[in-house]
Amino acid sequence: MNIAKVVVDVPASQTNRVFDYLISEKFLGAVQPGMRVIVPFGPRKIMGFVLEITNHSDFHHLKEIHDLMDVTPVLTDELLELGNWLSEKTLSFYISVFQAMLPQVLKAKYKKELQRLTEEALPEKLEEIFAGRDRMDYEEFLQRNGNLRILQQVIQEGLVEIHYQVKSKETIKKETMISPNKQLFFLEEALANLPKQAVKQKQMLLYFLKNPEVVSQKQLLSDLQTTRSTVKSLLDQDLLKESKQEVYRNPYKQENYPKTLPLELTDDQKQSIHPILRAIEKAYHEVFLLHGVTGSGKTEIYLQSIQEVLNRGEEAIVLVPEISLTPQMVERFKGRFGSDVAVLHSGLSPGEKYDEWRKIQRHEVKVVVGARSAIFAPFENIGIIIIDEEHETSYKQEDHPRYHARDVAIYRGKNHSCPVVLGSATPSLESFARAKKNIYTLLTMPNRMNKMSMPAVKIVDMRDELHAGNRTMFSRELKAAIEQRMNKKEQIVLFLNRRGYSTFVMCRDCGYVMECPHCDIALTYHRKNERLKCHYCAYEEAMPQLCPSCESDMIRYFGTGTQKVEEALQQLIPEARIIRMDIDTTRRKGSHEKLLNQYGRHEADILLGTQMIAKGLDFANVTLVGVLAADSLLHIPDFRAAEKTFQLITQVSGRAGRHKLPGEVIIQSYTPEHYSIQLASKHDYNNFFVKEMEIRKAFQYPPYYYLTLITVSHPNQVKVQEVVRTISQLLQKHLSSHSRVLGPTPAPLSRVKDRYRYQCMVKYKNEPKQKEILKKILDYYQDEMQRNDLFIQIDLQPYQLM
């Protein structure tokens, strides 16, 4: 057993397979599947993952593994196998899939160094660059305009060598610890001998005499109000000693989570949790779709199910959409399970993520709560997997590997023979359809906890407002309702959708709209520095004084940003205290929580925000929710537009009247008759499902059909069109007659960063050969993708059609 099968860190189709390496005496027994190793590959050294240890290879000139990067495997056997499956499913390289399963810091870093081998004189230019040293960075060589031809020559002559280095980025945070070095009477003796002026040193010795335990230097210094120099003196006298102790970076250190206890379940909850608990006890795999209205207490079901899993000594994975956005959720899990919980989300620094991941790897925690990638938590004894807000599109990764966390969850659920719970107030059509077909088990909770009724929803037709002469973005009804709540000292949440609210610049004379010269999209006006910025690339320019087309000075910005809404609102209701939450006000770390806490303490009447306030918020005093433009999502070119609108209105409405006070929701719309708005206002998911399914069926969209979206981009428009046409013809020819190939058409974003984008789409029900064909297409164009700046993107079951 001295041969390792290794997947190397070269994401290309030619290298997307295993390479065999000899395990030398030194590493025999130490190398295990799932470890990262450094292997020679051509002239360089690169990182690779060991998949398997065997004693046979068909290849005869094996090289040896150069070094190990891990002491214990970073991928479990299950994850290795999962990676295999996932790379097939998503048409991704093995290496990309494995990298996606691990924290960023475990990705290898590569460095090249030049090493001088002799004292012999080198060509003049080279001597200049080396400047007396015998080794230097290759990067520096290039920066100093090093000549590659000459370098090659001296390498061939054996005067210089290139060293290829592989480095790991991971760092383990260490804390300096201080403790007494000798028996205490030595300290006492030293204390007497210290000079009078050494006040701080005396204090420190007394400190240790009183409490001779190891203490962190940080703690010591703050306790004694002194600096490192005091410690240093005592260290020099050998009275104290220092040591390093590994510590976890703790992003949640300040918070003390009050312990919470299981709540008494409602009848709805009891009925729903029962089948889940049974699956846990019997240890069988089953997918549950937990459809519970907002405020029905889904989280409590998660918590109590997890408790059962923990009682059995098993582990739990909980996925939530971008958890940094819901500190309240973290609080509930940490409150119930304390230090058994690891939290993984995008708000953490790479080092913090690594530390949380290590707690999982070392089995120091039993529960992980995190965003999409937490589905790869290296647990080995999973008892339940929960996906909250399962309809959220953020569970689909938009770059390689293009996986959906739901699919991975179900796959792992089968592996571990454990239940998977998908929870939502507005399940995706895909999931609900599966539940109807009994592929998933449907659990329904139609009532809110505490017998609260669903909030009353009123739809305001904004066209009527306009006819009545109200040209603001707030209807008279909404304004009156806000003022009424403020008088009652109750709070208000106002939601506006960022999409359709960006501000563009147009000439009033000729209608010219300022567009990005590199992308097919209007520029966005930023008031802060009076500049126009492109949403898709780095381009920006100053706000023009005159229209570039007709030189009129009537060029103005249109549309409404959150900032502008805030100003208008303030003008309308001057006494209102407003907190605005959008990307601008929450960019700084922790500011999100700070604003929410302020709002929770009723330091503001109105919380005005975008997507980020749509879910998870739970404030007892909120009795009014306003949706400023409910239909702004309806007009995007996406067959899921109605579904997204329904989900959003439902989620936002759910923020009102969750506790003792009854809630009200006001929805402003220019198309109030649309069924997604009408049915959302009646909290009628079932009829929405029926109606929307009819439309999906008629237009051959999911869940009736599967989609494959192929997007091709290249700087040359003709080239792109030609490639997409070829691809679409190939698909047409080789796929069954039941499938439909649409396109080629320009992508909704037809040009980004000076690259033209065209796409074609396959609609199919059953197409087992499809992946083979797509692989062949990719193989065929591989060369052009490498050398000719051609880009082909294949998304199986896309969620983002742009």
Place this chain on the structure above:
DNA sequence: ATCCTGAATGCG
């Protein structure tokens, strides 16, 4: 991806 090779191209 990156490196090596040898052939094609460009400039004087």
Place this chain on the structure above:
DNA sequence: GCATTCAGGATT
């Protein structure tokens, strides 16, 4: 005749 660019091939 030289350097520079390009296409093809290999990596255990």
